[in-house]
Amino acid sequence: MLWITWRQHRTALIGTLVVTAGVSALLLWMWQAVAELNDACSQHDCITGVPGALGDQLRWVYASLYFGQPILAGLVAMFWGAPLLAREFEQRTYLLAWAQDVTPMRWLGSKVALLGAAVLLLSGVLAAASWQLVGAMKESGNYFGMDDFKALEQWPPTQVLYALFAFVLGLAVGLLVRRTVLAIGTTLIVFATVRLVVAFTVLWWVPPLRVAASPQGGGLPPGAYYLSGYGMPYLRSAVLVYQPVERVATFRWLEVITYAVLTLVLAGVAWAGVWRVTRVG
Amino acid sequence: MSWLTWRLQRSTIIAAVALIAVFAVVVPNLDLSSHLDSRAANGLFVLGPPAFATVVAVFWGAPLVAREYEHNTYKLVWSRDRSATRWLAVRVGQLLAPLVVLTIAVNLITRVLYDRIVAASQYPPSDVTPYDLWPPLQLTMVLAAFGLGILAGMVARSSVPAMGITLVVYAALRIGLGMFARPYLLPPLRYIGEGPPDGSMPVGFGYLDGAGHELSKSDAVTQCAATSPTGVQKCMGSNQIVRQYVDAQPPDRIQDLQLIEFGIYAAIAAVTLAAAWLVLRRRMVA
Numbered sequence: 001m002l003w004i005t006w007r008q009h010r011t012a013l014i015g016t017l018v019v020t021a022g023v024s025a026l027l028l029w030m031w032q033a034v035a036e037l038n039d040a041c042s043q044h045d046c047i048t049g050v051p052g053a054l055g056d057q058l059r060w061v062y063a064s065l066y067f068g069q070p071i072l073a074g075l076v077a078m079f080w081g082a083p084l085l086a087r088e089f090e091q092r093t094y095l096l097a098w099a100q101d102v103t104p105m106r107w108l109g110s111k112v113a114l115l116g117a118a119v120l121l122l123s124g125v126l127a128a129a130s131w132q133l134v135g136a137m138k139e140s141g142n143y144f145g146m147d148d149f150k151a152l153e154q155w156p157p158t159q160v161l162y163a164l165f166a167f168v169l170g171l172a173v174g175l176l177v178r179r180t181v182l183a184i185g186t187t188l189i190v191f192a193t194v195r196l197v198v199a200f201t202v203l204w205w206v207p208p209l210r211v212a213a214s215p216q217g218g219g220l221p222p223g224a225y226y227l228s229g230y231g232m233p234y235l236r237s238a239v240l241v242y243q244p245v246e247r248v249a250t251f252r253w254l255e256v257i258t259y260a261v262l263t264l265v266l267a268g269v270a271w272a273g274v275w276r277v278t279r280v281g
Numbered sequence: 282m283s284w285l286t287w288r289l290q291r292s293t294i295i296a297a298v299a300l301i302a303v304f305a306v307v308v309p310n311l312d313l314s315s316h317l318d319s320r321a322a323n324g325l326f327v328l329g330p331p332a333f334a335t336v337v338a339v340f341w342g343a344p345l346v347a348r349e350y351e352h353n354t355y356k357l358v359w360s361r362d363r364s365a366t367r368w369l370a371v372r373v374g375q376l377l378a379p380l381v382v383l384t385i386a387v388n389l390i391t392r393v394l395y396d397r398i399v400a401a402s403q404y405p406p407s408d409v410t411p412y413d414l415w416p417p418l419q420l421t422m423v424l425a426a427f428g429l430g431i432l433a434g435m436v437a438r439s440s441v442p443a444m445g446i447t448l449v450v451y452a453a454l455r456i457g458l459g460m461f462a463r464p465y466l467l468p469p470l471r472y473i474g475e476g477p478p479d480g481s482m483p484v485g486f487g488y489l490d491g492a493g494h495e496l497s498k499s500d501a502v503t504q505c506a507a508t509s510p511t512g513v514q515k516c517m518g519s520n521q522i523v524r525q526y527v528d529a530q531p532p533d534r535i536q537d538l539q540l541i542e543f544g545i546y547a548a549i550a551a552v553t554l555a556a557a558w559l560v561l562r563r564r565m566v567a
Contacts, residue, residue: 181340181344184441184444200320227316
């Protein structure tokens with residue numbers, strides 16, 4: 001089974017491995033650069049701060065930090081998950097593959113276990129590398145403005161779970177659509193939608209707090225994440241809407257649990273779907 | 282577009298139109314005074330047009346030829362009285378018209394979004410620039426994507442690997458050229474002791490020693506610290522021991538940069554389409 005899984009998916013596996021290795025190397029290189037400058041600037045006073053001293057490299061920091069993980073999860077969803085069942089249906093090989101002495105459930109189970117383990121490994125490596133960079137950016141103090149709220153999506157358990165979700169989503173879509181190219185396209189749209197909706201709304205899932213703005217324009221407690229404001233700006237009546245720093249853990253777990261539940265539900269759908277097909281067929 | 286092309290491509294064409302329609306509905310309804318919506322607006326502005334081009338590459342380009350190989354229909358389609366190369370030319374030609382129309386639609390909606398973002402904030406984010414919105418550039422970006430997808434399909438002869446290769450190569454091309462190579466397409470100008478004019482494209486900045494050699498940033502800090510240990514900030518800002526420079530592309534060069542980038546994407550589009558055509562012709566002769 002290990003051999004068959006490798007043969008069938010090696011192109012996708014090798015391609016994704018290369019992308020993950022490249023992005024991880026970039027993240028670690030940037031982590032080195034930020035950490036070195038943190039050190040130099042703590043001894044002498046850097047006039048421009050760490051991001052300014054990074055100069056042109058700053059682009060790489062943000063590109064690798066914010067694009068790396070969605071690209072990995074997107075590749076996993078589109079090219080590992082979606083074709084897994086869709087291809088068997090499209091080429092009618094499921095009749096053959098599932099009629100052998102390996103039962104369909106064992107066939108699916110071992111494939112999902114092997115590929116799922118690879119997803120865990122790759123996304124874990126990428127998550128660890130990006131968390132290093134986030135840590136160094138937090139040490140730079142106010143220069144980057146990096147904090148636990150800004151790095152909510154970079155928290156390693158979130159990154160790993162959302163790669164797993166991507167994989168199982170592709171699997172379930174492939175089962176329902178049964179045509180490879182269509183399944184890949186549908187997976188991409190659903191994955192991007194879920195990912196964006198969660199990222200943009202999660203900080204509103206717990207009702208935010210409100211505080212009156214001070215006349216100087218400030219007034220947020222330290223570490224808070226500003227969501228919006230209303231009232232007249234620069235006047236005493238302005239109200240700031242925010243999430244306090246104590247809720248970081250709540251939001252991390254909210255996101256992790258959301259993706260975990262979605263993953264389990266979709267895995268159940270795929271499981272039930274294959275079971276039904278083999279019963280009827 | 283012929284009936285056959287429509288039949289074969291309708292799901293991808295309808296999907297692209299639907300996505301653009303969603304984009305067109307979302308843009309006027311964003312409330313840019315809210316923090317959440319303005320973040321979404323910036324994201325849409327930066328990622329919307331490249332996402333459209335990528336979808337064209339992966340879902341229109343890559344399966345075009347690959348599917349015929351995968352389903353073995355090429356034996357039937359290309360053995361008719363019309364040659365295979367003519368088949369390719371006709372299929373590509375018929376998809377060009379909807380491609381151009383949809384790209385113009387994306388361009389117009391993104392322009393509306395740009396105007397809204399600029400009107401809503403005094404200091405729009407630095408990545409919200411009208412650079413990519415120059416229509417010839419945006420169009421060749423999409424055509425290069427389409428050509429790349431077709432060539433990948435011709436080489437891989439199988440849809441899924443062709444789509445994967447296309448996605449990775451096109452994303453790498455756009456990120457590499459758009460984020461990293463763009464400021465260096467012309468040698469940037471160096472401004473010492475003065476800032477570049479308003480509206481310049483920033484490239485980088487650093488420090489020079491008295492002889493005019495570039496200093497690494499940590500060396501500049503160290504040199505200043507050695508000479509005036511109490512006032513490193515003052516020393517680095519005053520241009521006495523180390524001088525600050527800024528590299529930038531002044532505003533009157535932006536058009537030239539756009540023209541060069543347009544040339545690069547046009548060349549990629551032409552080369553990939555020609556290569557696909559040549560590979561197909563060679564295969565038919567063999």
